[in-house]
Amino acid sequence: MSSHREQVVVALVAALKAALPNAEVERDAPWPTRSSPGGLIIVRDGDPGQPEQTFSPSAFTYQHPIPVEFFSPDGAGDRHALLDAMLITAGAAIVADRSLGGLCNWLEATAPAPEDIVSSGSQPLRAAVVNIVAEYTTSNPLA
Template sequence: MSKHQEVAAAVKELVKRALPVAKVIGMDLDEAKPTSIGELGQAIVRSGDAGEPEIDLSPPTWWWERTFPIELAARNEPSRSAQEVLAEMAMKVGVEISSDPYLGGLCVWLDATAPTDGEVDERGAAPIAWCDFGIVASYSTTSPLG
C-alpha cells in the first residue's frame, strides 16, 4: 500500500472513530451522494486531489498537502435541528483530529478547514441538512508515486 493510500485510509478511519453511530462511506464505488441517509447521520469521505508537491532534492522528498473533502448529512432530531446535529458531528471530527494531529505518525500535521453552513435538501418526507469541510493532511514520500 502506498503512503497516499495509507493516509487516505487513516483519514476515513478517523472519521469513523469520531462518528461511531453514523454511516461513513466513500473512497469506494459508493462515492455518489446518497439519496437517503440513516437516522443517525452520515459522512462521506472523498479522496480529493493530492495536487503538486513541493520537492526537496537532498535527500529526494516529496511534500504533499492533500485535502480530503468530507460531507456530513443529518436530519432534524426531536430536540435539535439538523444544523445543530451537523455542528456537533463536525466538532467530534475536530476533537479526533486534535487528539492525533500526526495521524499515527503518517503525517507531519493534520488539520481541518471551516465547514460550510448546513444546506437543506428536501428529499422525501424529511429534510436532510448537508455541510462540508476538508481534512488537510501534510505528509512526505520518498517518491512521487509513493
C-alpha cells in the first residue's frame, strides 16, 4: 500500500496525462534538453512541509506544494500560445476534480512562472513552473 503522499502525486500525474494526452508526462525526470511534439510535463514530488496536527483522533493535515514543470512542444511555431493552452487545460482538469478522486481536501494551482529555456538545436522552449498545492489529511505522517 502506498503512502497517502505517494497516492496524491500518482493521482496528479494520472490527471495530467488524461487532460493532456498528447503531452509526455513524467515524474521526477532530469531537466530536459528537448520537448516532445505534444509538449512535456514533469511532476516533481515536492516537500509536504510541516503538517497542522490535531489530536483525538490524531490527524496531520498537509498543504503540499507539488512543482509541475510545463514545456511547450519542441519546434512549436507559437510556443507562447501552445504553453498557455497547456496551462489552461491543466487548470481545467484541476478545477474539475479538486479532490483528486477523494484523496485531497482541496487542490489548487498557483500562477505560472513562464520563461524561455535554451534548448539544444532549435529555438528556445517556452516553460512554466506551477505549484499545485494539495491539501490532504492523514493519520500518520509516514502513511
